[in-house]
Amino acid sequence: MPGLELALSEHEVEVLFQKVCGRIALNHTDSGSFGRFSAGYNAGIRLERGKIKLRNDGTVQIKELQVVHDPLTLTVAVEMPPVTVGGFCVIAKPSGGCLLRAPRKTIFAGNPDIAMNLDLGGIITTELSARCSAALKHIPREGIGRWQLFLDPTYVEIDSIGIADTAGPLIDRLLDAAADSLLGFLPDWARDLVRAIVGSFSVLIRKALNIGGDVHEWLANLFGVSLSLFAFVAQQVLKCLAEDHPIFAFDDAFPLLPGQGGTSSLESVLARVTDQKVVINDNELIITAALKAQ
């Protein structure tokens, strides 16, 4: 019985894989509330590079697959504390405490939110790795079907999260701008009064957002743990590779001889593909199948 054997080198599999990665583009939006602040994002996700290693145990290893989040808009909203005057002690008790305290007078109230849009496009990159089996799946179609070769990950791992050095200064600038716009309608003296009572807005917002001293760590934690963006991306990459984006495909029936047009037209010779198998070793990914003439 005639057969088919197609051997792809590691480099060829890598080229095919990178082509597939170039076609994967996702968009995702999510949000959450975290105590004193809420956050949401809109992320565009694309894949770049990615190295392939064929292994003797019949698996394909994907390494250094870069996930670029661009565009990436983070929206955070912080509850601002009420701004009050008064509340000071006028007459102290001899035994301690306060006999007469001035009532608090509220200037700002109702927990106004400071909302900010932070454009972080291209600032965050994650690197994934995966271990995959290779699977041929038959996609039936009318008249003619199609065999598709998928890299089916058994796991996808987030190896590293890269955040550009510019993220810290950028966030500082955006926080200051947000504070300015919030108080922009007030006269200068009232703005100074609010800023004096509340203190630095940048400090206030950083505290409310739990930024601490390290913006990079905060961003990684926010997207990685609180908003689970990276886990979502890993899941989507797994799904895309396993179900949506084959690295290679061929028709079933397989054309053994192409047809010829003209007056003495000859029809193409087609063969059904059976007993298909994928074997992977250190050097090659080999597809073998038997061909049954139709």
Next chain:
Amino acid sequence: MTAWLNYAALAVTEMHSNALGPLDSLAHPLAPGSYLGAFFRDDRKVGSFAITIVTDGAGDQIEIDFAALEREPPEDPFTSGAAKGQHPYVVFHTSGERSGYHVVLIPQTKGGRGYDSRRLEAGDCYITTPIRPGRYQASAGKGRASAMLIVVPAKPGDKPRPSAAGAMVRVIGGRVLPATAELVSGDGAVFEIKEDGTSISLARDPDKAKPQTRRKVGVRIHGRAIRAGAGRAGIAGR
């Protein structure tokens, strides 16, 4: 959530102890007994409440918030107790934006003493927190004694700066001491009343209008140069 800004507080340039508003309050030490209180806005009664002061207590102040009582009239009397002979303070104020409040207390116990906030009594404290920078004329009684409060703008800093008691002013009969006091916007000026029967008013001096600079505009009217003797009218020649 929506932001709420107390526009009325930002606009305050006058305060009167007999017409309380968003930035002032009045503290009155109250002897043990039962009282019925009525509060008025622009001389129209808008609500009532009851106060009971017992002889033995922690001396905690009672806050009567007119705006809150207008929204939700109280069902139970406000209570406190004198501590070691010190009468507890009842503090009258409004958390709202309206002005023009005064209060009257009517004793319900025999021998009790009533109170009308339009006539301050010795021991009262009139507490103001002017926020708009400028010079305020503070006058006691019918303008027979006065002092000047200079409110300077608050300076923003990295750390929060809570409002503090910025100036203590004593009002003794015909004198207001000190004659000049300076405080930061948002801090308090507390007027301690030492004699019965007065009232306090604060009025901010109006901002000086910026002097209008008059530009000298040279105007030259072009006319025909007429040589002497060449026309019917013109510059007379020699």
